[in-house]
Structure formats: structure tokens, C-alpha cells
Amino acid sequence: MSFAAISDWHERASHGRKRRRRLAWRRFCRNGLPVIGLAYIALLFIVAIVGPFVTRQPTVNIFQANQSPSWAHPFGTGQYGQDLLTQIVRGLGGTLLIGVTGAAISVAIGLIVGMVAGVFGGFIDAVLMRLTDFAFSIPTLIIALFIVVVTGFSAWNVGLSIGLVTWAGCARLARGLALSVRNGTLIDSAILAGGSRWYIATRYVLPQIASNMIVFFVFQVASVLFQSTTLIALDPQYVPLTGGQLPPGSNLLLNLLNGGGGSYIGYRWLFWFPLGVYCSMVIALLWIGDGLQALLNPQQPLPRRWFAAWPRLRAARGGKGVNMHG
Amino acid sequence: MADFVVEARTDFSNDVSKQPVLEVRDLVVRFERADGVVHAVNGVDFAVRPGEWLGIIGESGSGKSVTLMSILGLLGEGGRVIRGNAWFNGVDLVQLSDRQLRTVRGKDIGVVFQNLAEGFNPYLPIGSQIAEVLVNHRLCTRRTAHRRVIEFMHELGIADAKARFQQYPHELSGGMRQRAMIASAIVSEPKVIFADEPTTALDSTVQMQVLALLTDICRKRGTAVVMVTHDLGVAAHTCDRIVVMYGGVVMEEAPIDEFLQFPTHPYTLGLRAASFDPEQPDRPLRPIPGVAPVLLEAPRGCPFAPRCHMATTVCRERLPALRQTRPEHRVACHHVQGENEHEPYPIP
Ligand SMILES: Nc1ncnc2c1ncn2[C@@H]1O[C@H](COP(=O)(O)OP(=O)(O)O)[C@@H](O)[C@H]1O
Numbered sequence: 001m002s003f004a005a006i007s008d009w010h011e012r013a014s015h016g017r018k019r020r021r022r023l024a025w026r027r028f029c030r031n032g033l034p035v036i037g038l039a040y041i042a043l044l045f046i047v048a049i050v051g052p053f054v055t056r057q058p059t060v061n062i063f064q065a066n067q068s069p070s071w072a073h074p075f076g077t078g079q080y081g082q083d084l085l086t087q088i089v090r091g092l093g094g095t096l097l098i099g100v101t102g103a104a105i106s107v108a109i110g111l112i113v114g115m116v117a118g119v120f121g122g123f124i125d126a127v128l129m130r131l132t133d134f135a136f137s138i139p140t141l142i143i144a145l146f147i148v149v150v151t152g153f154s155a156w157n158v159g160l161s162i163g164l165v166t167w168a169g170c171a172r173l174a175r176g177l178a179l180s181v182r183n184g185t186l187i188d189s190a191i192l193a194g195g196s197r198w199y200i201a202t203r204y205v206l207p208q209i210a211s212n213m214i215v216f217f218v219f220q221v222a223s224v225l226f227q228s229t230t231l232i233a234l235d236p237q238y239v240p241l242t243g244g245q246l247p248p249g250s251n252l253l254l255n256l257l258n259g260g261g262g263s264y265i266g267y268r269w270l271f272w273f274p275l276g277v278y279c280s281m282v283i284a285l286l287w288i289g290d291g292l293q294a295l296l297n298p299q300q301p302l303p304r305r306w307f308a309a310w311p312r313l314r315a316a317r318g319g320k321g322v323n324m325h326g
Numbered sequence: 327m328a329d330f331v332v333e334a335r336t337d338f339s340n341d342v343s344k345q346p347v348l349e350v351r352d353l354v355v356r357f358e359r360a361d362g363v364v365h366a367v368n369g370v371d372f373a374v375r376p377g378e379w380l381g382i383i384g385e386s387g388s389g390k391s392v393t394l395m396s397i398l399g400l401l402g403e404g405g406r407v408i409r410g411n412a413w414f415n416g417v418d419l420v421q422l423s424d425r426q427l428r429t430v431r432g433k434d435i436g437v438v439f440q441n442l443a444e445g446f447n448p449y450l451p452i453g454s455q456i457a458e459v460l461v462n463h464r465l466c467t468r469r470t471a472h473r474r475v476i477e478f479m480h481e482l483g484i485a486d487a488k489a490r491f492q493q494y495p496h497e498l499s500g501g502m503r504q505r506a507m508i509a510s511a512i513v514s515e516p517k518v519i520f521a522d523e524p525t526t527a528l529d530s531t532v533q534m535q536v537l538a539l540l541t542d543i544c545r546k547r548g549t550a551v552v553m554v555t556h557d558l559g560v561a562a563h564t565c566d567r568i569v570v571m572y573g574g575v576v577m578e579e580a581p582i583d584e585f586l587q588f589p590t591h592p593y594t595l596g597l598r599a600a601s602f603d604p605e606q607p608d609r610p611l612r613p614i615p616g617v618a619p620v621l622l623e624a625p626r627g628c629p630f631a632p633r634c635h636m637a638t639t640v641c642r643e644r645l646p647a648l649r650q651t652r653p654e655h656r657v658a659c660h661h662v663q664g665e666n667e668h669e670p671y672p673i674p
């Protein structure tokens with residue numbers, strides 16, 4: 001083999017890698033929703049980072065309580081006269097941090113525990129699953145509250161503590177999925193290819209269960225946020241607003257609690273604005289998750305670009321079409 | 327029966343003295359299942375000589391796949407080798423630990439699976455999966471591996487091998503995927519290849535192409551092949567020797583000419599009667615009545631006795647031993663006695 005031939009091969013291989021990357025991106029884009037989701041989450045991140053610098057210091061002004069949306073207060077004000085937009089913008093950073101860290105930690109632990117248990121089996125499986133049973137049995141919120149009380153209330157600590165106590169479900173799911181792919185021709189052929197356990201776990205098992213894990217992650221983000229809201233409210237020293245600030249380690253959902261029970265009926269903006277931001281964030285994450293699933297799975301059919309539908313329609317009607325596959 | 331078959335093969339029947347590369351002795355495999363113990367293999371004996379093409383035939387559920395997989399230590403959940411040996415290269419594969427087996431399977435023994443859909447990892451390009459065999463078994467560096475794989479794919483008639491190298495399994499046709507599977511089985515230059523119904527999933531034209539290719543490439547390298555099939559025609563075309571299995575037991579074993587001319591065991595005759603014979607195209611096909619049972623207890627007599635038209639009391643009481651009836655021809659049947667008995671039984 002000449003040197004020229006080797007370098008030629010390398011060129012082709014890298015060409016192949018580029019092709020694979022390009023195809024993966026096209027699969028991600030699919031119907032456009034994942035891109036919208038990605039753009040929306042990026043926007044939220046920017047708002048979360050920039051927001052605190054451009055919004056007014058949050059204040060409490062009892063004379064402006066429960067005002068409906070206006071130019072001065074686009075999202076209206078709450079029962080202490082706090083500007084809701086400011087509260088939401090300032091709660092966004094904590095929301096994203098808590099949701100993502102919490103879900104990442106719980107899915108990471110669960111995935112590792114479940115996959116090791118599923119792939120190795122036997123004694124290791126038995127030990128890890130007893131550990132998982134134990135993790136399942138603990139009253140998650142109370143233990144998480146203990147952790148936070150000890151380590152201090154901050155978005156990071158809240159996310160971490162909830163992540164540390166909620167991985168059991170993910171571990172069970174990952175183990176079940178790993179088991180379902182462990183026995184079969186596919187893994188036999190991996191063993192025959194001389195693959196080590198690590199190789200089989202990362203290259204054969206992980207891709208198979210990744211798409212379920214992604215969905216699980218998104219649900220986990222929502223669940224962690226919900227639980228963190230309860231966690232803050234469970235804090236014995238919980239004060240809704242201190243000098244107009246949400247308590248440390250809180251997220252934008254807390255604005256719903258701050259509204260106070262009665263105000264939901266009359267003052268709908270207190271309900272709809274925080275909820276709208278929260279729900280749209282979760283939906284955007286779901287869309288990104290869908291895109292990631294498609295991205296990771298080369299068997300997903302490539303989407304036709306949406307603007308390319310026209311020539312095909314014309315071709316179907318007998319008009320002059322463009323060969324999309326050419 | 328068909329003479330053209332004889333020309334297509336290398337004749338190993340004279341070369342009895344060659345030491346077998348793989349020798350399976352008295353292999354017994356059972357599966358522990360929730361509903362009881364499945365006696366999948368109940369004492370199988372066979373040997374493969376270097377460069378020989380051994381066909382294992384028998385109905386579904388005869389224990390053919392389990393025999394091969396147990397040799398490789400790839401029995402699924404609950405499967406266990408109860409006793410027996412599989413001598414390969416002077417070591418007993420059955421005794422080896424999983425770690426020791428890893429250096430043998432896939433390297434010295436290649437495997438071609440029937441299940442094309444599951445033979446390859448859908449998330450990795452096909453070429454790198456084949457190259458992985460060489461890299462993981464430490465046969466060469468990654469770079470050399472890629473080059474060798476492309477050469478191999480080329481030799482296997484995969485057009486534009488360099489582009490195919492980057493493609494995912496689902497982008498290849500069935501025939502191409504089976505070629506790639508053959509490439510991954512043979513790329514490490516094994517001494518033996520296990521082919522478990524390698525062409526069952528393909529349509530018949532592609533089937534013959536792939537078989538011809540496999541024959542060709544194994545012959546060039548002197549690789550022995552153990553091929554499981556339930557297609558007598560395929561076996562007749564490619565195999566040097568045939569082992570007939572039923573109920574996890576070897577029923578008959580003979581070189582192919584002998585097998586085609588003097589089939590002896592009632593089960594073999596039943597299989598023949600049930601499959602198409604180009605010599606007698608008008609003969610109606612007659613299936614063997616009943617199905618191969620899942621053996622939930624060890625067979626006391628001959629496992630075929632419940633379906634055999636010749637069965638007598640002794641068949642149900644005692645397992646017949648494999649007995650030599652003619653040179654190199656061995657049959658396990660109470661009703662086949664003596665050396666000279668070779669008249670086919672009339673089929674009722
Ligand atoms: N994983 C398993 N668990 C339990 N029983 C099995 C398993 N694999 C095979 N068997 C049983 O072993 C017997 C032989 O199967 P097999 O070797 O696959 O037959 P074939 O000759 O068609 O390849 C069958 O009765 C089957 O039910």
C-alpha cells in the first residue's frame with residue numbers, strides 16, 4: 001500500500017465522517033420543530049443571563065398590587081405589587097439551572113447504575129438493584145430538603161439534591177432496556193467482534209437505549225422543577241418575597257405560589273404568564289429531545305426539506321418535477 | 327441423485343487421516359426455563375476436518391443452532407452445557423472461561439448468522455464494524471484494518487467498497503449485508519466458520535450468489551465450514567459431509583455422495599420425501615407428520631420414535647447408538663443393522 005493510497009483513504013474517511021455529520025443534522029431538523037425548540041431555549045438562556053442587568057431591581061409596592069398588564073408592567077403585578085415580568089426574568093436562570101442540573105444528575109446516575117447492572121448482570125446486578133430499591137424507598141423531597149438545608153439554598157444545591165434522590169426510576173428503566181438488548185444476535189455479534197464489556201455497553205447498548213433516556217431526561221427536567229418548587233415551599237423559613245426578591249434557589253414556578261390562592265380567579269395574568277413560560281420551555285425541550293432521537297438514529301428516514309415539497313407536488317400532478325434523489 | 331453436485335466439491339472422503347480442526351464429543355446442553363428444563367442437545371458427536379464443509383441438517387428445533395452457540399459459549403439466559411467437549415486446537419472450548427473464549431470466538435472461529443437484521447449494529451457504519459473484529463482481536467492496527475476490510479469487501483464482490491464502508495447496515499440490501507457479514511466472519515482468517523442458515527433470509531437467486539462466494543473464499547483459504555441448513559438442495563450443492571440432527575441427537579452422518587445415494591435413517595428419508603428433488607419433479611412432497619417437539623425431559627428412546635413409521639417398542643425404550651453401516655457412514659437407528667444394509671426404506 002503506497003503512502004498516496006493511505007492518504008487517499010483518509011481523505012475518503014473524513015469525507016464520510018463529514019457526510020455522517022451533515023446527515024445527522026438534517027435528521028435533527030426533520031420537521032423544523034427541534035430547531036424552533038433549540039432557538040427558544042437559546043433565547044431563554046440569553047434572557048436569563050442578560051435579564052438581571054436590564055430589568056429594574058425588584059421592589060415591593062403594596063399600592064400597585066394586582067395590576068393588570070400595562071406598558072409599565074407588561075405581565076402585570078402580583079399581590080405585593082411586584083412586577084411579574086421582572087420576577088419571571090429573574091427566576092429564569094434558576095429555573096434552567098435547577099431543571100438541567102437536577103435532571104442531568106439523576107439521569108447520569110440512573111443510566112450508569114442501570115446500564116452496569118444490565119450489561120454485567122449477576123452479582124453486580126443484584127447489588128445495584130438492591131441499592132436502587134433503597135433509593136426508590138426514600139422520601140425524596142424530605143431528604144432533598146435536608147441536603148439543601150445543610151448545604152444552603154441555591155439553584156445549584158437544589159438541583160443537585162433533587163438529582164441525587166430521584167435517579168432510581170431512571171436506573172430501573174435503563175436496566176430493563178439494557179437487558180432487553182443484552183440477549184440477542186446483536187450482542188452475540190458484538191462479542192464475536194471481540195468487544196469488551198465497556199465497548200459493548202457504550203457502542204451497542206447505549207445507542208439503543210439513548211432515545212428513551214432523552215425522553216426521560218425531558219420529563220425529568222419538568223419533574224425536578226415541580227419538586228424544587230415544593231421543596232422551597234417546604235422550607236420552614238420560607239418567605240415568599242424578601243425585599244422583592246424570590247427566595248434563593250427558587251424558580252419561576254414560585255410566582256404561581258406567590259399569587260396566593262384567591263388571586264388566581266380574579267387576576268388571571270398571575271396564572272397565565274408564569275405558566276406559559278414554564279410550559280413553553282418544557283415543550284421546547286421535548287421538541288429538542290425528538291430531534292436528538294432522530295439525530296442519534298441513522299435509520300430515521302431523512303426528511304425532505306419542507307420547501308422542497310413543491311416540485312414533488314407538481315410532479316405528482318404530472319407537471320415538470322425535480323428529481324429529489326438525484 | 328444429482329451428479330453435478332459431485333463435481334462442484336473438493337473430495338475429502340479419501341483423506342480420513344486428516345486431524346479434525348474441531349471435534350465435538352457427547353455434547354449435552356439444557357436450558358433452565360420457567361416452565362421446566364429444555365433438553366436442547368442430548369449428546370452430539372461430530373468432527374470437522376481442515377477445509378471441510380460440514381452440513382448440519384434437520385427440522386427447526388432439532389438443536390442445530392444451540393449446538394453451535396454452546397461451542398462458542400453464547401447460550402442465552404439459562405443455557406448450560408451439562409457435559410461434553412469441543413476440542414479445538416488442542417483445547418476444550420467447553421472448559422474455557424469467558425475471558426479465554428474471547429480470544430477464540432470471532433477470531434479462530436468466525437460466525438455468519440441467519441438473522442441479517444440483527445447481525446450488525448444499526449448505529450455504526452458497516453465498515454468500521456468489520457474492522458473492529460481485527461482491532462479488538464489485536465490482529466492489526468486500525469489503519470491497516472480499514473485497508474484490509476476494504477480489500478475484503480472488494481473480494482466479496484461488494485462494488486464501491488470504499489463508499490460502502492461508510493454506510494449504515496440499513497442502507498445495504500439483504501445480499502450486501504450478508505456479504506458484509508461473511509466479510510466480518512472471515513476477515514480474521516479463522517480456521518472454522520459457523521454458518522447458521524446463512525442464506526435462509528435471502529431470496530433464492532441472491533442465495534446462490536452468496537453461497538458461491540462463501541464456497542469460493544473458504545476454499546481459497548482452506549477454511550472449514552460448519553453450515554446449518556434445512557435446505558437439502560443447498561446442502562447437496564455445497565457440503566462435503568452431512569450430519570442429520572433431530573431432538574438434539576445425531577441421527578445419521580455420511581459423506582455427501584454416500585448421503586445422496588444411500589440415505590438410511592427413517593428421519594433422513596422423511597426429510598428427503600418432504601423436499602423437492604429435481605430428479606423427480608413430479609413426485610408429490612410428503613411432509614413428516616407432526617412437529618419437532620420441545621423436549622421438556624431427556625428422550626428415553628429414539629427422539630424421532632413418536633413420529634417414525636417404523637418405530638417399535640425398542641425404539642421407545644432405548645436410545646440407539648451411532649453405528650457404522652458403511653465406510654464413513656454412521657446411522658443411529660435400531661432398525662439399521664450390519665455393514666451392508668444400504669437399501670433405502672420404502673416410504674409408506
Ligand atoms: N434461549 C433458549 N431458551 C430456552 N430454550 C431454547 C433456547 N434456545 C433454544 N431453545 C430450545 O432448544 C431447542 C433447539 O433449538 P435450536 O437449536 O434453535 O433449533 P434449530 O435446530 O432450529 O436451530 C428448541 O426446542 C428450542 O425451543
Ligand SMILES: [Mg+2]
Binds near residue numbers: 390391392522
Ligand atoms: Mg436454528
